[in-house]
Amino acid sequence: MPPTPVIEVDHLNLKYGDFHAVKDLSFEVRPGELYALLGTNGAGKTSTLETVEGHRTPTSGTVRVFGHSPRDRAAVRPRMGIMLQESGFSPDLTVRESVGLIGRLTRRTDDVDRVIDVVELTGKAGTLVGQLSGGEKRRLDFATAVYGTPELIFLDEPTTGLDIQSRDDLWNAVDRLRENGSTVVLTTHYLEEAQQRADRIGLMHQGVFRREGTVSELTRTLPAVIKFTLAAPAPALPLQATAGADGSVRVETFNLQKDLYVLLGWAQDHGLELGDLSAGPTRLDDVFRAIES
Amino acid sequence: MLAIARTELIQIFRNRLVLVTSFIIPVAISVFFIYRHEVFAELATLGYIAAIVMFTVGAFGLYTSTVTTLASRRQNLFLKRLRSTAAGDAGILAGLVAPATIIALVQLTGILIAFGVVAGGPDNVFLLALAVLATVAMMIGLALATAGVTNSPEHAQVTTLPVSLGVIGVASWVGITGTENLELLKRLLPGGAATELMLNAWNGGVALTDSLLLLAPTLAWVVIAVSFARRMFRWEPRR
Secondary structure (H helix, E strand, C coil): CCCCCCEEEEEEEEEECCEEEEEEEEEEECCCCEEEEEECCCCCHHHHHHHHHCCCCCCEEEEEECCECCCCHHHHHHHEEEECCCCCCCCCCEHHHHHHHHHHHHCCCCCHHHHHHHCCCHHHCCCEHHHCCHHHHHHHHHHHHHCCCCCEEEEECCCCCCCHHHHHHHHHHHHHHHHCCCEEEEECCCHHHHHHHCCEEEEEECCEEEEEECHHHHHCCCCEEEEEEECCCCCCCCCCCEECCCCCEEEEECCHHHHHHHHHHHHHHCCCCEEEEEEECCCHHHHHHHHHC | CHHHHHHHHHHHHHCHHHHHHHHHHHHHHHHHHHHCHHHHHHHCCHHHHHHHHHHHHHHHHHHHHHHHHHHHHHHCCHHHHHHCCCCCHHHHHHHHHHHHHHHHHHHHHHHHHHHHHHHCCCCCHHHHHHHHHHHHHHHHHHHHHHHHCCCCHHHHHHHCHHHHHHHHHHHHHHHHHCCCCCHHHHHHCCCHHHHHHHHHHHHCCCCHHHHHHCHHHHHHHHHHHHHHHHHHCCCCCCC
8 A cells, every 4th residue: 555645736726817827736745755846937836836835725626735734834834844935034033043933933843053053054053144145045944944854845946046065965964854754845947956866756837747757757758869970971870860950960769778889880880980979868858848849 | 923022022123223213213202292291281181192192102113113024024025934834824923013012012101101200190090001902902903904005114114104194193183172073083083082082091081981982993993904904914925
């Protein structure tokens, strides 16, 4: 018997006046997984996320988090941490006061200084939030989300504005939380982060799910591409190919290893050099572009 | 609620502009009224001075600072942040409003005691307390309603003017001219009945039951303002 989902979204619709932002969306998030909700600008992912967090009321459909309505804050919020897309801290409070306030209001228990240390803001604990840099504010936001090690964590664009070291630190902290069993829901514009980290991905475009699955399930739907140039006229290719506008040759394949082997053998047999040869598996951004087009 | 109220108090004392405009200036104006009470008593009565002091603190201290605070906390998404926790909406609002309310009550208590010492005490302290509490409740209700149509702290400088100047104007009109003429209109205007209640509490000469009836219009304003706020109050900035 599969475990009870942490999040259940069933035929969710969201409208803002005449604008239909989210259309008949259904998905589940299972315990312990990292689920990435990705999409083009205006795809409806933030509206979806905010509805699941309990910040918005669905126009129709149901959303359940831990079996409760997400708007039942007393039941749900002690078990979830939310990293908002924008800061939302008072500039006149210090880092320690901000973490202490939000932490206490989550009704989880933790050591404020420990949480501040996790995001490496110990040296700024007494600094007013208004004096922090953008990256430091994101780290503060993350600190309030993970206060008390919640069972479910929403990360909305968590690494925007962070330098590489801070990104690595944040993902290491997320890894530790997942080792403790936390479920993570992520939205990000950095597709490589989702590709590396997500167990499953929902790809949204214009308010609907266009694809959902693991990275390999999503990338399997599109062919990999082999690209090269030929300096001189050559005999017929052993594979179906198209000519690019820049004079390159493009081969699309669902069996990259086999077709690359065939192509290299053909070039060897005819003494041809394949210029600017590139070959690689389908990436998430290829799937993304296919959806956009 | 207490955690929010505590940090709200910290913010008030860290923001010198809010501290001066919303809390020190109303006290300074009140001190001026008390200092020159003989001049103002010739114009009306001592009860009028008590009423005008009450509305000065209520309008420029409590009401304006509450509207500005709520607009500011909404604009920088602090309200949304608080709603990301387990705290309920009523607890969040209570925590945000409590410090300014307590400061206003402490100010009014101190100012009215000082006024009583300087000019002679009120006729009925119980009625005086009721007048103050009803007025504070009305100003909080009006602040919640006004915050619903206020987009930013800067916008609050405009949106708070009608109520602030309105209640001061009504208090002066009722305090100076009494309610012999246009009695119903004066009592129905925001601050009118509360001013008359304060006049009765300080000057005396009116039956207690007649004075208590004056609570009704003030509390009706609380109900109207809160109803308006429930429909108009926004927790996030307009997008």
